Amino acid sequence: xxxxxxxxKRYGPTVAVDALSFDVRPGSVTGFLGPNGSGKSTTMRLIxxxxxxxxxxxxxxxxxxxxxxxxxxxxxxxxxxxxxHPGRSARSHLATLAASNAIPQSRVDEVLxxxxxxxxxxxxxxxxxxxxxxxxxxxxxxxxxxGVLLLDEPxxxxxxEGIRWIRDLLTSLAAQGxxxxxxxxxxxxxxxTAERLVVIGQGRLLAETTVAELSAGAxxxxxxxxxxxxxxxxxxxxxxxxx
Amino acid sequence: xxxxxxxRVPRGHxxxxxxxxxxxxxxxSLRSTWxxxxxxxxxxxxxxxxxxxxxxxxxxxxxxxxxxGVVPGLLLAGVLGILTMTSEYTSGMIRATLAAIPRRPLxxxxxxxxxxxxxxxxxxxxxFISFFAGGATLRHGITAPTLSQPxxxxxxxxxxxxxxxxxxxxxxxxxxxxHSAAATAVLVVGVYVxxxxxxxxxxxxAAYMPILIVGNSLTTTRPECVRTAGAQCVHFLSAWAGLxxxxxxxxxxxxxxxxxxxxxxx
Numbered sequence: 210x211x212x213x214x215x216x217x218k219r220y221g222p223t224v225a226v227d228a229l230s231f232d233v234r235p236g237s238v239t240g241f242l243g244p245n246g247s248g249k250s251t252t253m254r255l256i257x258x259x260x261x262x263x264x265x266x267x268x269x270x271x272x273x274x275x276x277x278x279x280x281x282x283x284x285x286x287x288x289x290x291x292x293x294h295p296g297r298s299a300r301s302h303l304a305t306l307a308a309s310n311a312i313p314q315s316r317v318d319e320v321l322x323x324x325x326x327x328x329x330x331x332x333x334x335x336x337x338x339x340x341x342x343x344x345x346x347x348x349x350x351x352x353x354x355x356g357v358l359l360l361d362e363p364x365x366x367x368x369x370e371g372i373r374w375i376r377d378l379l380t381s382l383a384a385q386g387x388x389x390x391x392x393x394x395x396x397x398x399x400x401x402t403a404e405r406l407v408v409i410g411q412g413r414l415l416a417e418t419t420v421a422e423l424s425a426g427a428x429x430x431x432x433x434x435x436x437x438x439x440x441x442x443x444x445x446x447x448x449x450x451x452x
Numbered sequence: 453x454x455x456x457x458x459x460r461v462p463r464g465h466x467x468x469x470x471x472x473x474x475x476x477x478x479x480x481s482l483r484s485t486w487x488x489x490x491x492x493x494x495x496x497x498x499x500x501x502x503x504x505x506x507x508x509x510x511x512x513x514x515x516x517x518x519x520x521g522v523v524p525g526l527l528l529a530g531v532l533g534i535l536t537m538t539s540e541y542t543s544g545m546i547r548a549t550l551a552a553i554p555r556r557p558l559x560x561x562x563x564x565x566x567x568x569x570x571x572x573x574x575x576x577x578x579x580f581i582s583f584f585a586g587g588a589t590l591r592h593g594i595t596a597p598t599l600s601q602p603x604x605x606x607x608x609x610x611x612x613x614x615x616x617x618x619x620x621x622x623x624x625x626x627x628x629x630x631h632s633a634a635a636t637a638v639l640v641v642g643v644y645v646x647x648x649x650x651x652x653x654x655x656x657x658a659a660y661m662p663i664l665i666v667g668n669s670l671t672t673t674r675p676e677c678v679r680t681a682g683a684q685c686v687h688f689l690s691a692w693a694g695l696x697x698x699x700x701x702x703x704x705x706x707x708x709x710x711x712x713x714x715x716x717x718x
Contacts, residue, residue, distance in 0.1 A: 258554050259547055260717040275554045278465045286551055292544040294482065301481035309474035309552040310466055349548060356461075 210235055210388055211256060211357065215265035218251055218412075225251040227412035228265065233390045233405075235356070238383045240403030240420070241392035242434060244442045248412040249392040250288070253361050257286055270357055281310040285350035286359040290342040290366060292349075295335020299326055299345050302334055303352060312353055320348040325374075339366030347375070357388040364398055376402045400430040408434070410441025471553050471562035479536070479566055488532045489570070492615070493578040496525035500582035504589035514597045515604050518586025519671040522611045523663060525578060529571050529615040530639050533622025536567050537709075538632040550718050560627055560710045567623055568616050575615025583608045603673030603691075610670040610691055617698040618643070618662065624705025627713055659688045662701060669694030 211233035218226040226248045233239045243249050254260040256267050258274035266273065270283045277283050293302045303317040321330050324344040329337070334345060343366050350358055360379075364372045379402055383389045393399050399406065399420070406423060408416040415437050416423060420430060427433035479485050499521030507517055540546040553559050583604075587596030599605045622639055629635040647661035658664055668688040689697060 254547075254717070257547075257551050259550055277554065279461055280466075280554060281552050282461050284551075288547055288551075289544050292548045294478075294539060294543045294545050296482050296484060297478075298481065301477065305474045305477045305481070306548060306552050308477055309470050309549075311462075311464075311470055 210271065211267065211269050211359075211390060213252070213256070213265070213267040216252065216255055216262050216267055217264040218248075218255060218260060219263050225412055226255065226262075229409065229412065229414055230265075231407045231414060231417050233388055233407070235388040236383060236386050237404040238379050238389045238391060238402055239405040239407060240399035241390060241407050241409075242394070242396065242399060243392075243409040243415075244438055245394065247410050247438075247441065249409065250361055251412075252409070253286070253288060253359055253392065256359060257284070257288070259288075279310045279353065281306060281312065281353035281355065283353070283355050284357045284359065285353060285355040286361075287343070287346040287350045287363055288359075288361050290339055290346055293334050293342075293345065295333065297334055298331050299334050299337070299348075300330040302345065303348060306349055306352055310353055316352060316354075320351050323351060324348040340368060340371055343367055344371070347378075355387070358382060358390065360389075360391045362393055363391060364393065364395065372398070396431045396434050400424070408437055410438045413441070415441060466553060468558060468562060468565075471558050472565050474549075474552070475559075475562045475566035479570060484535075485532070485570075488528055489574045492525050492528040492532075493574060493581070495528070496521035496578040497582045497585050499524060500586035501589050504586035505591060507590055507594060508592055510592075510594045513672055513674070514587070514590070514594070515583065515601075515607050516672045518583045518597070519579065519607065519611050520586075521582055522579065522614060522671050523667050526615055526618040526663075526666060527640070527644065529575065529619040530622035530643065531636055532571070533567060533619040533624075534626040534635045534639060535632060536563060537623055537626030538630060538635055541630045542632065546718050556714045557710045560623075560706060560713055564620055564623060564706055568620055571619040572613065572616040575619075576609070576612030578615065579608050579612035582611075597673075601673070606691055607671055607673050610695055611666070613695065614666045614670050614698070617695075617702045618666070620702035621662065621698075621705050624702060624707075624709040627709025628705065660697060662698060665689060665694040665698055670698075 214230050216226050216229040217224070229252060241249055251260065255262050256269060256274065270277065274280065274284070299321065300317060303320065304314060307314055307317050321327050324347050326341065326344050326348060329341065334342070337345065343363060347363065350360065363375050367375060379389050379391060391403065403420055405419050406416065423433045424430040427436060500518045503517045503520040507514065540549060549559060550556060590596050597604050599608065625635045625639055629638060643662050647663045650661055651658040651664060669691050
């Protein structure tokens with residue numbers, strides 16, 4: 210369970226997240242959609258306590274992130290593909306995180322196998338392709354076997370096989386009763402993976418709904434998304450094509 | 453409150469020992485750590501040996517001569533301290549670290565403990581080996597100093613501690629500045645270059661410059677009155693007072709670094 214209430218974050222004069230409230234429930238995959246620059250990554254950082262909100266608060270697993278007793282055993286996160294030191298092996302990287310939350314070292318090899326990196330475990334992670342780096346990030350998120358998972362653009366850099374793997378992984382994690390919150394700007398991917406949706410634009414909540422409900426009134430989920438976000442797009446070419 | 457499904461979370465709470473273990477694995481698992489430390493030790497010893505071979509004056513402080521490599525060697529310990537912190541920002545690892553351990557001052561304290569223990573051990577090794585190697589290479593019929601002579605053991609032990617304290621000062625600077633190049637510039641200018649200027653301009657303050665404390669209070673058997681260009685006498689701190697002042701510098705840098713780490717977005 211993730212509960213955001215009136216979350217607000219400013220960077221100088223820019224309001225990145227504007228009084229944002231939503232709930233992410235366990236048992237299903239919730240997609241987090243929004244155009245570029247709409248505040249998805251900032252919201253993810255606020256949930257993890259990496260950035261401090263200017264107003265409002267967010268609770269994960271019933272507590273503020275800072276108050277979690279074993280953060281990695283309660284919340285697993287993939288924020289950016291390469292959040293590791295390039296000189297460290299994949300195995301050592303996960304070993305550092307495991308040690309911090311008293312997770313047995315045997316779990317490190319387990320998650321490396323789970324994401325298909327067992328053969329590359331001792332290689333320097335700095336040499337990894339983007340797809341392999343994403344897999345290492347997913348391994349880090351799964352390390353503590355957490356009840357809540359946050360993934361920011363997990364399919365970036367993955368090949369078609371990897372994309373299908375992530376999709377199956379996320380739906381099976383949700384089916385086990387976990388809370389799965391996935392941001393993406395790939396609407397077609399969300400249509401396949403997510404059941405529920407949180408849509409934001411310019412830092413504000415545009416819709417908190419289900420995929421079925423949102424796509425009901427439109428030709429496709431994509432059309433419904435464009436209609437919803439038409440007034441809230443930050444970056445758009447200055448010369449518009451006539452449509 | 454709503455509880456999430458999924459696996460049960462064990463009792464208890466993460467603590468200092470968990471975080472220190474994480475920081476120790478981080479240090480241990482980077483080849484650059486071992487290279488830097490090896491070069492620090494080798495450089496310190498080589499300078500001690502070179503000075504030993506060329507020593508002709510038996511009445512000088514032979515212990516201080518053998519430890520001549522400590523001051524240049526410290527620079528590497530300081531830079532390693534900086535990189536221990538700044539590399540987390542360069543790589544993005546800091547967000548993984550802080551997501552694992554949201555109590556941020558604990559992260560810096562654990563880093564200081566793990567890094568401090570490693571640099572203390574390595575510093576003592578460099579210092580003792582330098583002392584014996586520098587003594588063994590003395591020529592011209594000069595007798596090498598022994599650890600049982602007054603002040604000698606103290607000088608060798610405190611020189612080793614100097615690596616740890618300058619390393620921790622670097623760690624604190626890294627946490628404050630967060631950029632490798634900028635923090636290294638501040639360390640070099642603040643510790644090495646400024647000492648020369650202030651030493652030449654304000655004699656009273658010279659005794660409190662980190663590098664002059666190491667060079668004239670820690671690595672000597674007897675802090676001497678050194679005549680500078682102005683023919684005035686600089687009274688250097690006693691070895692223990694010098695150690696105290698260095699500890700204070702490292703503590704202040706780490707305290708400011710920890711405070712900023714807690715306040716700033718990661």
